[in-house]
Amino acid sequence: MSELRPQWLDVGQGTARRRIACLRQKPQRRDGPGVLWLNGFNSVMTGTKASALVEWAEREGHGCLRFDYSGHGRSEGRLVDGSIGRWLEEARGVFCRLSRGPQVLVGSSMGGYIALLLLRELIGKAPQQARRIAGVVLIAPAWNMSELLWNGLSSSARRQIEQEGVYLRPSRYGDGPYPITRALIEEGRRHRIGTEPFDPGRPVHVLHGRKDEDVPHQHTLDLLRHLPAHVRLTTVADGDHRLSRPQDLALLLSIVGGLIDAAGRCSPANTA
Numbered sequence: 001m002s003e004l005r006p007q008w009l010d011v012g013q014g015t016a017r018r019r020i021a022c023l024r025q026k027p028q029r030r031d032g033p034g035v036l037w038l039n040g041f042n043s044v045m046t047g048t049k050a051s052a053l054v055e056w057a058e059r060e061g062h063g064c065l066r067f068d069y070s071g072h073g074r075s076e077g078r079l080v081d082g083s084i085g086r087w088l089e090e091a092r093g094v095f096c097r098l099s100r101g102p103q104v105l106v107g108s109s110m111g112g113y114i115a116l117l118l119l120r121e122l123i124g125k126a127p128q129q130a131r132r133i134a135g136v137v138l139i140a141p142a143w144n145m146s147e148l149l150w151n152g153l154s155s156s157a158r159r160q161i162e163q164e165g166v167y168l169r170p171s172r173y174g175d176g177p178y179p180i181t182r183a184l185i186e187e188g189r190r191h192r193i194g195t196e197p198f199d200p201g202r203p204v205h206v207l208h209g210r211k212d213e214d215v216p217h218q219h220t221l222d223l224l225r226h227l228p229a230h231v232r233l234t235t236v237a238d239g240d241h242r243l244s245r246p247q248d249l250a251l252l253l254s255i256v257g258g259l260i261d262a263a264g265r266c267s268p269a270n271t272a
Helices: 049-062 084-098 110-125 143-153 155-164 182-191 216-224 248-263
Strands: 007-011 017-025 034-040 063-066 101-110 133-139 167-168 180-181 204-207 231-236
Touching: 007 084, 017 049, 017 084, 017 167, 034 049, 034 084, 034 110, 034 133, 049 063, 049 248, 063 084, 084 110, 084 182, 101 110, 101 248, 110 133, 133 248, 143 182, 155 167, 155 180, 155 182, 204 216, 204 248, 216 231
Parallel strands: 034 063, 034 101, 101 133, 133 204, 204 231
Antiparallel strands: 007 017, 017 063, 167 180
């Protein structure tokens, strides 16, 4: 895989302005279909699934765009200052300003949630940009993440968030505790899915492990009730939350490849 140097994208205004680190691999064919990768919470754009996706895209000649949210990886900011709305703004900036032609959004955990929010926002506010989203792949999507986190906390952890503003949630992956802040919970509640009808209007493929201990499989089944059409679910019986084993990655790439192939058959008139 060829080495890519990060490019920087400024997002936000005034004191909220931050530099976002992005890695952009261009397609072999100008404006050919590409992939936008969206990380999970406290994850980075060079993780196992993202790297596998990039290697596959390079072999197949597709573009692949990824970035670190503020407070993550190489981007500016602190994780404790992050929020769903802040990271959604960054995802929109990256998609609209750095991608070209039809794109497939691929989001893992929180990234799946951000992908759905990005699609919903663009459909409502920037329909020309939304038309470039040819499909969406969601890996164990942590939709309505604030409620998912809050409901999973003990009463003592909730009390700590309310009184001190942050709780350091232990991680089972050895990557340190995750800061769950009051701002993350409260601001995130402004970005709920399911409070009003939302039809994605293009193929959505969900991949979820039945042994996921972070985002229960039932959480995805609940999501499907809010997405009226175009949705397909693939369940990995022995899969965990990360779905990073070789067989999981092969399945993911097969799903992404199918949506990319479909996007390549679309008429140029359907892209912006």
